[in-house]
Structures are given as C-alpha cells and as structure tokens.
Amino acid sequence: xxxKTDQVKGQVKEAVGTLTGDKDLESEGKADRRAxxxxxxxxxxxxxxxEVIDKAEEKVEEVVDKAREALHRK
Numbered sequence: 076x077x078x079k080t081d082q083v084k085g086q087v088k089e090a091v092g093t094l095t096g097d098k099d100l101e102s103e104g105k106a107d108r109r110a111x112x113x114x115x116x117x118x119x120x121x122x123x124x125x126e127v128i129d130k131a132e133e134k135v136e137e138v139v140d141k142a143r144e145a146l147h148r149k
Contacts, residue, residue: 078118081111 085108092101 078111078113078115081114082108083111085109085111 085104085106087104088107089101089104092098092104
C-alpha cells in the first residue's frame, strides 16, 4: 500500500513541478514515484517468496507423512 501512496504522491509532485516550472519539485516527484514502484515490486516479490516457502513446507510435510506411514506398515 505504501508503494502506491508514494507513486501517487510522486505523480502529483511531478505534475505540479511541471506546471509551475519547478524542476526540483518535478525531480523529487519522479524520485518518489520510482521509490513507490520499487516498494511495490519488492512487496510483490516478498509475497511470491512466502508463497513458494509455504508450498515447499507443505510438500515436506507430505513427504514426512508418507515416510511415517511407510515405516508403520512394516
């Protein structure tokens, strides 16, 4: 969510800077927008990594359960 907020804030600063001819404000807006985009991508990557870890844990549990069943059958 913070990423989207930074992107919008950056877009507003960028637009105001462009309209007023304030190059510093425009540059600050671009930096804020890009930082927001980076935060959003990082958040998406974190979510994907957590998803992969969860799936791996489930698979490990399945393998352990099958191994236990096999040992109890003997």
